[in-house]
Amino acid sequence: MGIRNRPPSWLRRPLCWRYKFARVLSFQLAVLGRNEAEHWRWAFALFSLDECEVLGVWSGGAATAGSILGDLAQRGVERIELMSTQDPVGGSSLVGNRTGLGVGQVTQTLWIDRLIALDRIAREFHGRRRPPLSSAVATSNRLHKRLVQAVRRHSPFASSEAAAAFIAQWMERADRCLFETARPRLAVSRLGAVALDDATRGQRLGA
Numbered sequence: 001m002g003i004r005n006r007p008p009s010w011l012r013r014p015l016c017w018r019y020k021f022a023r024v025l026s027f028q029l030a031v032l033g034r035n036e037a038e039h040w041r042w043a044f045a046l047f048s049l050d051e052c053e054v055l056g057v058w059s060g061g062a063a064t065a066g067s068i069l070g071d072l073a074q075r076g077v078e079r080i081e082l083m084s085t086q087d088p089v090g091g092s093s094l095v096g097n098r099t100g101l102g103v104g105q106v107t108q109t110l111w112i113d114r115l116i117a118l119d120r121i122a123r124e125f126h127g128r129r130r131p132p133l134s135s136a137v138a139t140s141n142r143l144h145k146r147l148v149q150a151v152r153r154h155s156p157f158a159s160s161e162a163a164a165a166f167i168a169q170w171m172e173r174a175d176r177c178l179f180e181t182a183r184p185r186l187a188v189s190r191l192g193a194v195a196l197d198d199a200t201r202g203q204r205l206g207a
Helices: 065-074 118-124 130-154 160-206
Strands: 018-029 038-046 052-059 079-085 099-103 106-115
Touching: 018 130, 038 065, 038 130, 038 160, 052 065, 052 130, 052 160, 065 106, 118 130, 130 160
Parallel strands: 018 079, 079 106
Antiparallel strands: 018 038, 038 052, 099 106
16 A cells, blocks of 8 residues: 555545656655654656656655555566665665565566666666666656655644645645656657658658
């Protein structure tokens, strides 16, 4: 599950089966009447050359590595090529050769190729793969900073449920912005591909 036991419908939506890069980040928030801050995690992913999305947000017992993987697998994720975590807690357990998750009568599996530190991306990846990865890291950093600022402005929350509702709404808006931002770039790239294809076709016809 995502937030608590009854996550909003947006957090239960199906996901892509494969992601090139995913990152899990952590933050804390205060709730009235509680001495200790609540620990939360959220995930951000790159699934094509220029498209990113928010995968989900988890709190409490649902924020463990196993619970996060289970939620992603149930929502259709089968493979993540690169995974990075903001904190080491549970980080190494996010990577297994293949994690089997029983869902009813079906065992769904989520394959994570490699856990990578962010500072190694610039050193190890070159050519076409490096710019999208670097851009995804920068975008997730910006979103995380804005999320933390928004949480601090609204803290302390009246209850965990109020915090969950606020964060889910914030995440859904952020995900919508990512989609709207990607559409113009995709349109330009597709138009360019069509123009290139037409030009190539013209060269063939003129040959």
